[in-house]
Amino acid sequence: MKVQCLKGFRDYLPGEMLQKERMLSSVREVFEQHGYPPLMTPALEYAEVLTGKYGDEGEMLLYRFRDNGDRDVALRYDLTVPLARVLAEHGDIGMPFRRYQIAPVWRAEKPARGRFREFMQCDVDLIGVDSAAADAEMLVIGAAVMQRFGIESYRLRINHRGILTALCRLVGLEGATEADFLRILDKLDKIGEEKFRAEVAKIPGLDESGLDKVLEVVLCDQKDPAGVLDHIRSILGDDDLANEALDRMHSILEIVDAAGIASSCQIDPSIARGLSYYTGLVYETFLDELPQVGSVMSGGRYDDLVGMFSGKDLPAIGISLGIDRLFYALGELELLSGEKQPAQMLVVLFSDDLAPASFAAASRFRSAGIETLVYPKAAKVKKQLQFAQKSDIPYVAVIGVEESRAGTVQFRDMEAGLQEELSIEAVIEKVLAGHRSP
RNA sequence: GUGGGUGUAGCUCAGUUGGUUAGAGCGCCAGUUUGUGGUAUUGGAGGUCGAGGGUUCGAGCCCCUCCUCCCACCCCA
Numbered sequence: 348m349k350v351q352c353l354k355g356f357r358d359y360l361p362g363e364m365l366q367k368e369r370m371l372s373s374v375r376e377v378f379e380q381h382g383y384p385p386l387m388t389p390a391l392e393y394a395e396v397l398t399g400k401y402g403d404e405g406e407m408l409l410y411r412f413r414d415n416g417d418r419d420v421a422l423r424y425d426l427t428v429p430l431a432r433v434l435a436e437h438g439d440i441g442m443p444f445r446r447y448q449i450a451p452v453w454r455a456e457k458p459a460r461g462r463f464r465e466f467m468q469c470d471v472d473l474i475g476v477d478s479a480a481a482d483a484e485m486l487v488i489g490a491a492v493m494q495r496f497g498i499e500s501y502r503l504r505i506n507h508r509g510i511l512t513a514l515c516r517l518v519g520l521e522g523a524t525e526a527d528f529l530r531i532l533d534k535l536d537k538i539g540e541e542k543f544r545a546e547v548a549k550i551p552g553l554d555e556s557g558l559d560k561v562l563e564v565v566l567c568d569q570k571d572p573a574g575v576l577d578h579i580r581s582i583l584g585d586d587d588l589a590n591e592a593l594d595r596m597h598s599i600l601e602i603v604d605a606a607g608i609a610s611s612c613q614i615d616p617s618i619a620r621g622l623s624y625y626t627g628l629v630y631e632t633f634l635d636e637l638p639q640v641g642s643v644m645s646g647g648r649y650d651d652l653v654g655m656f657s658g659k660d661l662p663a664i665g666i667s668l669g670i671d672r673l674f675y676a677l678g679e680l681e682l683l684s685g686e687k688q689p690a691q692m693l694v695v696l697f698s699d700d701l702a703p704a705s706f707a708a709a710s711r712f713r714s715a716g717i718e719t720l721v722y723p724k725a726a727k728v729k730k731q732l733q734f735a736q737k738s739d740i741p742y743v744a745v746i747g748v749e750e751s752r753a754g755t756v757q758f759r760d761m762e763a764g765l766q767e768e769l770s771i772e773a774v775i776e777k778v779l780a781g782h783r784s785p
Numbered sequence: 786g787u788g789g790g791u792g793u794a795g796c797u798c799a800g801u802u803g804g805u806u807a808g809a810g811c812g813c814c815a816g817u818u819u820g821u822g823g824u825a826u827u828g829g830a831g832g833u834c835g836a837g838g839g840u841u842c843g844a845g846c847c848c849c850u851c852c853u854c855c856c857a858c859c860c861c862a
Contacts (some may be wrong), residue, residue, distance in 0.1 A: 354853080425862090452862090457786070460855075466862065645862085669862055697820080732822040747820060761822070 355456070355464030366683045367674055370496075371449060374668065376468060377491045378447040381484070383471055386446035388429040388452075394421040400428050402654075408454045422453035426470045427652065427665070434474065435656030442475030442661075449670075461671060470646075472665035474653055479598035482628045482648060483606070485666045486599070489632060489644050490608040492668065497682045501633035501643075503608075504615035505599075508625050508647075509592025514561050514616070515585045518547075519554030526623050528553070533619035535565060565617045572600050575614040592627075599628065626650045628664065640676050643669045686739070690720040691778065693735040694756075695745040698725045704751045708744060708771055715775040735761055742778055 352358055358366065369397050375385070394411050401408070401424055410422040423429050426448045434440060439732050449469045458464060471488055472482050486503060493501055514532070515525045531538075531546045538546070540562065545552060564582050568577045576593050583589035596614065603609050618631050627648030634640060646666035654661035679685050694705045712719040720740065722731045728745060735743050745757035750768065758774045759766040759783075769777070 351853080454862090456860080458854095459860095462860095462862075468862070485848090667862075671862080695821090727819080728821045730822095734822090736822045743821090745821075749820095757821085758819075764822085766821080 353464075355458035357465075362687050365689060367670075369684050369686070370674060370677060371469075371670070373495050374449070374492060374735070375447070377488065377495050380469055381488050381491070383445045383447045383488075384435065385464060385521070386430070386448045387450065388423070388426075388433060388448070390422055391420045392423055392429060392432065394419040394433050396651070396656075396784045397424055397428055400424075408456055410453045410455050424454055425452050426450060426468050427472075427649075430470075430474075431653045431656050434653060434661065443481075444474040445472070447471040461675070467670045469668040469670050471474055471667075472653075472663055474661055474663045476664075477627075477648070477650060477662035479595055479602060480663055482598045483602035484644060485628075485664050486603050486630065487606050487608060487658060488610065489630075489666050490603075490606075490611055492644065493611070493632070496673070496677060498634065498680065501611060502633050502635065503630055503644075504618050505596070505612060505628060505630040506614070507596055507628055508594035509588040509595075510564075510583065510616055511619060513586040513589035513592075514564060516586060517554075517557035517560050517583075517719075519552060519557065524550050526550060529619040529644065531536070532561075532565065532617055535617045536656065540566070567616070572609070572612060572614045573597070575616075576600070577697065579614075579616060595627070605709040613729055621642055624649045624652050630666075634676055634680075637679055638678050640672050640679075641669075643676060644673045645669070665749050686741070687737050689718050690740050691717050692719040692742045692744060693731065693738075693740045694719060694721045694726060695731045695743060695749045696722040696725050697728070697745065701746060701748070701751055704746050708746055708756060710776075711771050712744075712775065715779065717778050719777065732759075732761075742774075746773060 373527050391414070394409070397409060398421075399545055409424055412420065414420050430446070430448070434444065434679055438752050447470065449467065451465050453465050455464060471485070473484065486505070489503060493499075511529055511532075512525070515521065518528065520528050526549050528547060531543060535543050538630050543562075545557065546609045547558070548555065560582055564579055567575055567578045567662065569578055576597055580590070580593050583593075600609065602614070603612050618629055625647040627650065629647035630645060631642035632644035633642060644666060646664070648658075648662070648664040650662040653663045674683075679752075692709075694709045694712070702725070709721045722734065732743060734740075741761055743759040743761060745759065747757070750756050752769075755770055756774060757766055758769045758777065
């Protein structure tokens, strides 16, 4: 037997997982602050629920098999299609519907750096409303997450599908080839103008005479968002779709400005997003200090997707956090807690006879809100202190024969190297006063 | 999916044109006379050298196949 984790899958060891869970708790808090409750759905869906939703390529990447009852099933590929299923299956769900979901999804892709076959997705969506307020709310939530993490310099780059479609019309493209053009456009700042022109020229039916105008829109170096909108309107003003998009973005800008996050937002007509199902606003988030990490938070409006099972018209907008990228970035920026383990206090187990005394003390520490570990067997005090030191446990309580008799503990502050004999109440008071506020 | 690399102890790596029982540092465990951590010191455990096959008197080293991980492209989260 080969003892090995499956290719493309991985274990998250406790040291890493503790910090990741801390991060996710912050995310959940922000979502709930904005009034979004969690949703949980099964890992497995009937295969027919998922097939045909992700294009030919997505089809190949589904983990699909027969279950023990010979049902044709598949592991979920994302969280959006299951959401659509939930909305269709539970007819009494009121609109607007909001939820967040943080859960693993599975794709049978070839693994690469930072890319696994099982990975976490973290989505917030607002269903049933098509308004500038709903659009802006997603940006507000995204900004709140960044703020909660302590990330100050980032760019929320926003665009609108209507502008992209208008750009495609400028070069005579419509329909299928639109996606090819936009994919190359999305890479513009990576590949440069020259390569962009070369790549784009390969698309059949491209009208190159419109390219200059496209680049004029996309390479706008205006800083002020309103200025960018005016600039775009001066070029695309004849296109109804573009005008509609510009009006919507104008309204959104007013709201994000009032919400105090306008300085992090930036209109960027080159943001295209990979997936084709977006119908309105789209956005991606980049960290100024770590541009190589790529987009850490992205999403957009997708009005035609969620209603597919119910046949109802269900406009939707969402934002998705790149949990793994964010986790990496927070590590690089030294914004993670850095804890190796959760205990604040180690109670030494002096001897088997004194185990009850140690457990009694530990219970009292825990009731007071101090995360407490009892050493699991009688061992030399030296060894137990070594353990505390290695594990980064800041406080140690020793209860020996004399302390047990007197109802006290030897309280040791590992970092300061100081020790004193105190009552349990006094220890609790000291620890609570001394360490991190929640 | 395509191309290129890689694989020796838990980790980072040595290992001489193929030649006896495969090494180091760090880490781990246990001591240094029994109620107190980081330093020091002594000792110890731990490797069918990624797996399988081949060449050879002899393979960690050469050849083949597979697997793993890494890098680029593709695609994306």
